[in-house]
Amino acid sequence: MNPLAGLLSERLSKAQVVDGFETEPWAVCGRLPQAVVFPESEAQVAEILSLSSEEGWRCVPAGRGSWLHGGQPPQAVDVLLSAKRMSDISEYEPADMFISAQAGAGLDALERRTNEEGQWLAVDPPGGERGTLGAMLAVGTAGPLQAGFGSPRDQVLGATIVSGDGQVLNLGGKVVKNVAGFDLLKLVAGSWGTLGMITSVTMRLYPVPATDRTLLFKESEAADGANLACRLAQTPFPLAAVELLVPGDGESGGGAPSPLVAVRILESTDAVDEAERVVSECAGMPPVQRLGGEQSAAIFDNVRAMEDGAELVLRLSLLPTRLPELIETTSQLRGLYDPSEGWGMRLAGHAQTGVLRVMIAVVGRSDDWVDRAKTTLGVLRRSLEAEGGSLVVSQGPPEIVGAVSAWGALGPAALFTSGIQAALDPAGILNRGTSPQ
Amino acid sequence: MENILPEPLTKELRDRLRGVVGDAWVIVDADRLLAYESDGLTAYRRTPRAVVLPRNTDEVSRVLGILSQEAVPVVPRGAGTGLSGGALADGDAVVVGTARMTDLLELDPENRLARVQPGMINAHLTTAAEPFGLYYAPDPSSQSACTLGGNVAENSGGPHCLKYGVTSRYVTGLKVVTYDGKVVDLGGFGREPGGYDLVGVFVGSEGCFGIATEIEVRLLPKSEAVCTLLAIFDRLGDAGSAVTEIMAEGLMPAALEIIDGPTIRAVEASVFAAGFPTDAEAALVVEFDGIEAGLAADVERAVACCREAGAREVRTADSTEERLAFWQGRKKAFGAMGQIASDLLVQDATVPRSQLTGVLGRISEIGARHDLTIANVFHAGDGNLHPNLLFDRSDAEELARVERASKEIMAVCVEAGGTITGEHGVGLDKRHYMSLVHGPEELDAMRRIKAVFDPHGRMNPGKVLPDPPESAGVAV
Numbered sequence: 001m002n003p004l005a006g007l008l009s010e011r012l013s014k015a016q017v018v019d020g021f022e023t024e025p026w027a028v029c030g031r032l033p034q035a036v037v038f039p040e041s042e043a044q045v046a047e048i049l050s051l052s053s054e055e056g057w058r059c060v061p062a063g064r065g066s067w068l069h070g071g072q073p074p075q076a077v078d079v080l081l082s083a084k085r086m087s088d089i090s091e092y093e094p095a096d097m098f099i100s101a102q103a104g105a106g107l108d109a110l111e112r113r114t115n116e117e118g119q120w121l122a123v124d125p126p127g128g129e130r131g132t133l134g135a136m137l138a139v140g141t142a143g144p145l146q147a148g149f150g151s152p153r154d155q156v157l158g159a160t161i162v163s164g165d166g167q168v169l170n171l172g173g174k175v176v177k178n179v180a181g182f183d184l185l186k187l188v189a190g191s192w193g194t195l196g197m198i199t200s201v202t203m204r205l206y207p208v209p210a211t212d213r214t215l216l217f218k219e220s221e222a223a224d225g226a227n228l229a230c231r232l233a234q235t236p237f238p239l240a241a242v243e244l245l246v247p248g249d250g251e252s253g254g255g256a257p258s259p260l261v262a263v264r265i266l267e268s269t270d271a272v273d274e275a276e277r278v279v280s281e282c283a284g285m286p287p288v289q290r291l292g293g294e295q296s297a298a299i300f301d302n303v304r305a306m307e308d309g310a311e312l313v314l315r316l317s318l319l320p321t322r323l324p325e326l327i328e329t330t331s332q333l334r335g336l337y338d339p340s341e342g343w344g345m346r347l348a349g350h351a352q353t354g355v356l357r358v359m360i361a362v363v364g365r366s367d368d369w370v371d372r373a374k375t376t377l378g379v380l381r382r383s384l385e386a387e388g389g390s391l392v393v394s395q396g397p398p399e400i401v402g403a404v405s406a407w408g409a410l411g412p413a414a415l416f417t418s419g420i421q422a423a424l425d426p427a428g429i430l431n432r433g434t435s436p437q
Numbered sequence: 438m439e440n441i442l443p444e445p446l447t448k449e450l451r452d453r454l455r456g457v458v459g460d461a462w463v464i465v466d467a468d469r470l471l472a473y474e475s476d477g478l479t480a481y482r483r484t485p486r487a488v489v490l491p492r493n494t495d496e497v498s499r500v501l502g503i504l505s506q507e508a509v510p511v512v513p514r515g516a517g518t519g520l521s522g523g524a525l526a527d528g529d530a531v532v533v534g535t536a537r538m539t540d541l542l543e544l545d546p547e548n549r550l551a552r553v554q555p556g557m558i559n560a561h562l563t564t565a566a567e568p569f570g571l572y573y574a575p576d577p578s579s580q581s582a583c584t585l586g587g588n589v590a591e592n593s594g595g596p597h598c599l600k601y602g603v604t605s606r607y608v609t610g611l612k613v614v615t616y617d618g619k620v621v622d623l624g625g626f627g628r629e630p631g632g633y634d635l636v637g638v639f640v641g642s643e644g645c646f647g648i649a650t651e652i653e654v655r656l657l658p659k660s661e662a663v664c665t666l667l668a669i670f671d672r673l674g675d676a677g678s679a680v681t682e683i684m685a686e687g688l689m690p691a692a693l694e695i696i697d698g699p700t701i702r703a704v705e706a707s708v709f710a711a712g713f714p715t716d717a718e719a720a721l722v723v724e725f726d727g728i729e730a731g732l733a734a735d736v737e738r739a740v741a742c743c744r745e746a747g748a749r750e751v752r753t754a755d756s757t758e759e760r761l762a763f764w765q766g767r768k769k770a771f772g773a774m775g776q777i778a779s780d781l782l783v784q785d786a787t788v789p790r791s792q793l794t795g796v797l798g799r800i801s802e803i804g805a806r807h808d809l810t811i812a813n814v815f816h817a818g819d820g821n822l823h824p825n826l827l828f829d830r831s832d833a834e835e836l837a838r839v840e841r842a843s844k845e846i847m848a849v850c851v852e853a854g855g856t857i858t859g860e861h862g863v864g865l866d867k868r869h870y871m872s873l874v875h876g877p878e879e880l881d882a883m884r885r886i887k888a889v890f891d892p893h894g895r896m897n898p899g900k901v902l903p904d905p906p907e908s909a910g911v912a913v
Contacts, residue, residue, distance in 0.1 A: 095681055096789040096820075118687055140634075153634055154606050167878045175787040177603060177821045177859035179592050179641050180867075180874050181901060182883045186605070186637025195633075207687030234547060236570055236658035237728060271731030319548045319627035354548075354627045390630040407631030412621045417632050419889035424882065 004057065004078060005035035011047055012037060016085075026080050028060050028432065029073035030398040033080040040085045042160065042168055042199045049197065050166025052079055053427035059164075060432050061197035063104055063132030067139050070313075070395040071192050072406040074432040081197055083134050089113060090200060091174075098157055098174055100202040103134025110203075119205040122149035126313075126357070126394075128304045134198040140190025141315075141394070143304055144241035147233075147352030148266065149206065153189035158202035161188055163195060164425025174202050187420060193432055195424040209266035214296040215279060215287035217261040222246050222347070225259025226324040228283060229351035232263055233320060235282050237275045240266040242351040243303055244323065248361065249344030260288075261351075262299060306348055310359035312336070312396040316380075318389035320354035326389075330358055332380055336373055337364050354389075363397055374403040381408055442467070443486045443529055450507060454489050457499045462537065464488040473532055476517045476524040477579070478866055480782065480830065485512065485526030490534045493554070494612055494620060494650040497533065501648070502618030504531055510895040511616060513644040515556065515587030518579040520783050521864025523590070523643050527899040533648060535586045541565050542651060549656045550609070550626055555586020555649050562654070571656040574601040577860070578768055589649050592641030594860035596692040596767070597724075599818035601657070603860070605640040610653035613639060613646070616896045626653060638886065643862050644897040646890035662729035663691075664736045665760045668721040668743035669714055669750040673697055673813075676719035677794040679746035680817045683723065683739050684790065690739065692724040693818030694767050697797075700774070700812040700825070701766065707776045709769035711762050714750075721748075721817070722763050770814040771825070778810070778827035782839055784846055788855030790820045799849045800824050807842040809835075821859035822850065847873055863901045871903050881905075 001009065005019035019035045026036045039045045052059050057078035062068060064084055083104035091100040094117040101110060107121070108129040114120050124143035125136050137159060142151030149155065158172030172178060172185040187195060217232075219225040229244040241264040247257045261283075265275045280286055291299055307313050314333075316326050330347060337345060342361030349356040363369065381391040381404070390408045393401050410417060422428070446454075446465060454463045464470060465487045474482045486509075491497045504511055510530040517524050526532050535556035543552040546569035551562060559580040562573040576595035577583055583593070589611070594603045610625035624636035639646055670676040676695050683690065696704070698718040705715045713720050721743065725735050736753060743751050754760035774781050788796050797813065800822075804811035810827040824846055828839045847857045847870045857863070857870045871880060883902055888894070 093789065093791055095685060095791040097684065098789075150602060150606055153637060154602060163882065167882065169879050169882050170876070171879070173787075173856050173874070174789055174854055175821075175856060175859070176819045177594050177598065177787045177816070178856045179860060179862050180856045180858050181863060181871060181879075182645075182886055183592065183605070183638055183641045184879075184882060184886060186634045186640075187886075189634055189637070190631075191633060207684075207689060210687075237661070238658075267728060268731035268734060270734060271728035274728050274730035315629065317627055317629055319545075319550075321547045322627070355629065385630075388625060388628055390628045392629060392631050410630060410632050412619070413623055413632070413635055416621070416635055416889055420633055420638075420886060423885035423889055 002034055008035055008037055008048065008079065011051065012039065012044060016040070026062070026065055026068065026082070028068045028077050028080065029401065031074065031077050033060065033077040035078070036080045036082060038082050038085045042162060045081060045162045045197050045199055046166045046168055048079065048081060049162050049164060052429050053165050056427065057429060058431050059429050061138070061193040063135035064106070064130065066127055066131045067135055070139070071432060073398050073402055076431070083132060083197070083199065086199060094119060096174070097205045098202055099205055100174065100200060101133055102200050103132060103198045105133045107131055107133060107136060114205055115208065118208050120208050121203055122206045123152050123155060124300060124304055125152065126304055126307050128301060133201045133203070137189055137201055138191060138193050138198055144243045144264070144300060144350055146350065147242070148238065148240035153186060155204045156185060156189060156201060157204055159185055159188055159198055160200045161196040161198050164427060164430045169196070172202070176204060194421055194430045196430070211267060211269045211272040212293055212296045213265050213272050213276065214291040214299050215263045215276060216289040216291070217263070217283050217285060218288045219259050219261070221256070222259050222327050223324055225261055226327045226349065229261045229349060230321055230323050232261060232279060232282055233351035235279055237278055238267065239275070240264045241300065244347070244349035244351055245303065246347035248346040249339035251343045262303070264296060264300060303348055306346055306357070307359055310361055311363050312360040312400065313394040314358040315392040315394055316356045316358060316384060316389065317354050318384060318387055320352055323349050323351055323354060323356065326356040329380060332376060333358065333360070336360060336376060337362060363400070370399045370403055373400045377404045385409055442484055446487045450503070451487070453503050454500060457503070458489060458491050458496050462490040473514070473517070473526070476519045476522060478520050478522045478864070479780065481522045481525055481865055483525050483527060485532040486529055488532040488534055490537045492537050494614065497614045497648055497650050498618045498620050500533060501614055501616060505617045505895065508895065510898045512897050513590065513648045515584035515590070516558070516582050518583040519587060519591060519864065520785065520861040521858070521866045523862050523864030523897070523900055525865055527865070530898065535584060538650065546571060548626065549658070550653060551656055552651060552653045553585055555584060555589065555652055557585050559583050559585055559588060566656050570659050572659050573654060574607060574657050575604045578771065585652055585654070586649055589640050589652055590642065590644045591860070591862040594816070594821065596694050596816055599693055599816065600689055600691045605637055607654045608636055608640050608652060609655055611636055611639055611649045612651035613649050615647040616891050616893060626655065643864060643901050645887055645901055647896060660726035662732050663724060663726045663760065664732045665722065665724045665754040665763050666736060666740060667752045667763045668723070668748040669717045670719040670721065670748055671717065672747065673719045673797055674794045675747040676721045677797065677817065679721055679743045679748065680793065681791065682742035682746055684818070686738055686742060688735055688739060690723050690818060691726045692722065693816070694722040695813070695815055695817040696720045696766055696770060697813040699810060700770050700814050703777050703812060704766050704770055704773040707773035709765055709773050711766035713766050720766060722767055767814060774812060774825055774827060778829065780828050780830045782826040782828065782843065784824045784826065784843055785858050785861040786822050786847060786850035786855055787859035788820045788822065788850050788853045792853040792855070793817060793820060796822065796849055796853050800846055803842050803845045803849070807838040809838055809842055820855065844870065865900055868901055868903050877906065
């Protein structure tokens with residue numbers, strides 16, 4: 001064992017620390033940690049983080065490791081802490097409609113357990129069910145259901161984190177309405193492990209809706225699809241999701257890819273029938289397909305999995321009515337990849353929130369590929385920011401993310417961001433995605 | 438609390454402030470300052486040194502710039518309807534009010550967004566959005582008077598938060614002014630640049646981080662249909678069981694509100710009489726909204742739940758008038774109580790829903806032991822209790838009993854897995870209860886985050902956080 005791993009295994013146990021080639025699956029944006037540890041309790045997490053703060057070891061908290069290739073690359077990784085072995089469901093009272101579990105609990109396990117009681121976690125972040133509860137909150141990304149149910153930050157009731165300096169902080173609670181003090185829990189959602197390691201989470205649950213139906217509408221051009229999605233998003237009915245899906249260049253059998261608009265309705269059966277009528281009327285066409293129950297859920301599982309196998313994933317955003325413009329801007333990205341490689345470029349737009357996910361299967365690597373990506377993404381980011389929008393590089397080759405930065409400009413708010421980080425991680429050991437530039 | 442008259446502003450400072458906002462908008466006369474000596478929690482009174490009423494972001498920034506140069510503490514204030522003493526000017530503070538900042542800056546119906554000044558009254562936003570078929574969802578009971586800026590400060594709730602969530606779910610962007618007068622934009626819809634959720638942490642910061650001078654909120658399309666039912670019970674516990682049954686059925690009502698026997702009798706004896714039977718021990722208001730086609734079936738299932746739980750009578754509102762009458766009993770409850778007692782302490786705490794019946798029993802036991810009348814009106818669906826303690830302020834001994842009973846009620850709620858405030862905030866009133874729910878580490882983390890926004894500790898000082906341990910016992 002290397003000296004650092006050796007010191008850690010003295011504190012924990014040998015079986016809880018790995019180093020050398022065993023750290024390979026845990027590379028963070030291409031950087032190998034010196035040691036990977038698997039704490040089994042909050043107290044152990046606190047011990048490792050306070051020791052690391054004293055020693056100046058740079059740490060990255062993780063769950064099962066699904067998101068290690070995403071976000072801003074850290075300056076260095078000495079210790080990676082995985083919550084994998086902290087996966088118990090600690091409290092589940094169906095009548096109170098919340099579930100508390102350790103951070104390493106899988107979203108799949110929580111889904112199974114809550115479904116047994118006719119309840120569910122109404123979150124659908126990218127990446128499907130293979131991630132952990134803690135990672136879902138740390139990344140904080142919402143999926144298509146954001147419009148109907150809110151993002152993870154709206155549905156988390158409480159969390160325990162161990163801050164960078166090893167303090168165990170119980171934030172929030174178990175009830176929806178809670179204003180006892182400053183809402184530090186909000187800071188945890190989307191913090192990418194830069195404030196501390198999440199050790200347990202309490203989430204709000206919803207009753208499984210009586211009917212789950214997805215209507216698929218087809219257009220021939222991406223621009224028409226975007227216009228249709230915008231129109232449907234303005235239906236005054238409670239639609240759970242309105243998603244524009246543009247398949248990759250390599251997924252359309254030669255011709256231009258035909259976009260689909262998927263409208264998901266989660267209501268009582270009578271209400272779903274009525275919503276279907278109104279939505280179809282608004283679309284001016286009948287759906288090409290109606291999917292019920294498991295099939296409806298399955299198509300949205302596919303939407304979550306769309307980033308799988310993508311080398312570069314971007315999130316572009318503007319106000320929802322400007323989704324057609326966002327679609328148009330993606331033509332600027334054509335120079336970054338060869339459409340004949342893999343499936344090319346896929347698009348998925350949340351029509352109610354104005355977020356467009358761009359997925360590129362394989363980034364072209366001619367001589368000046370990094371510079372070209374830097375210029376293209378920089379120009380696009382600046383033009384979106386000038387219009388009140390943003391561009392985030394959710395994942396990509398470390399060379400590109402390093403060159404353009406995952407996050408966009410924060411302006412004067414950056415002052416608060418760095419202050420908050422220093423408040424909870426005074427030694428600056430949690431350096432992943434540090435202070436968006 | 439004794440009301441000590443504060444030291445007046447120097448003429449020089451007064452003139453500088455008048456130079457920014459105009460002569461009429463710096464209030465220093467003792468009789469006019471009286472209107473600002475308390476908020477909705479009238480047990481505490483403190484006269485501010487002065488009240489400044491700026492008109493826009495620029496004026497707020499200049500006013501705070503001047504006050505911070507002189508190290509004068511600042512207390513932001515909306516309509517003063519808060520129930521935790523959060524808008525009270527402690528010590529030598531100056532109140533900066535938003536009463537003149539009432540503009541609707543932008544309404545974008547297609548993107549379902551509005552941008553407002555903080556002094557705009559909550560209900561006025563819904564009125565403005567109505568022609569577009571939209572509304573603003575959070576609906577605190579004081580919505581016809583309270584301001585959106587106050588709602589942001591308190592992260593306000595309301596009866597319909599059960600289905601729709603509280604203020605923080607609707608605020609997408611803020612323009613804030615910090616104590617030193619710096620203007621900073623946070624968040625914004627259609628924008629997710631990464632970084633921490635600064636809007637999220639600012640909402641609910643009770644004026645301790647800065648003053649929000651522009652607020653961007655999401656609007657919702659109005660529901661196609663609404664259906665309300667009223668169930669009458671002979672036992673409060675049975676109403677609680679009905680709530681559990683309805684939620685266990687997988688129904689998602691927009692609101693689930695309980696009014697207990699003492700409250701029913703107060704309402705019926707007042708000008709707000711809603712026609713509730715005065716011998717009942719609980720009235721449960723259940724409201725569903727959404728697509729018309731599905732509502733009738735949901736209502737039927739809820740009616741069945743109420744009957745099964747022992748409701749002696751269930752009425753369904755067939756007209757808007759009838760629906761409003763059901764709500765009258767709920768929304769006017771506080772006003773009605775004012776007619777049976779000279780003073781009223783509206784308590785606020787949340788418990789997990791399954792604990793409601795047990796906790797209500799213990800509250801009634803606490804009331805009996807302290808010989809106090811406690812009337813309950815509450816958001817049963819999300820376990821948000823409002824025990825109302827009736828008293829007479831001139832009776833010091835009774836006031837002391839009210840304080841003891843309040844503290845015991847808080848402890849009972851925390852013990853049941855709940856918290857000390859669900860929607861009214863901590864303010865001045867509950868900062869000494871904070872240690873019931875938070876350990877020293879959490880309180881210290883909150884102090885550190887507050888210092889990021891307000892390093893000098895002069896934005897709404899003496900609120901939310903208890904004094905740090907090292908200064909315990911030292912007068913502030």
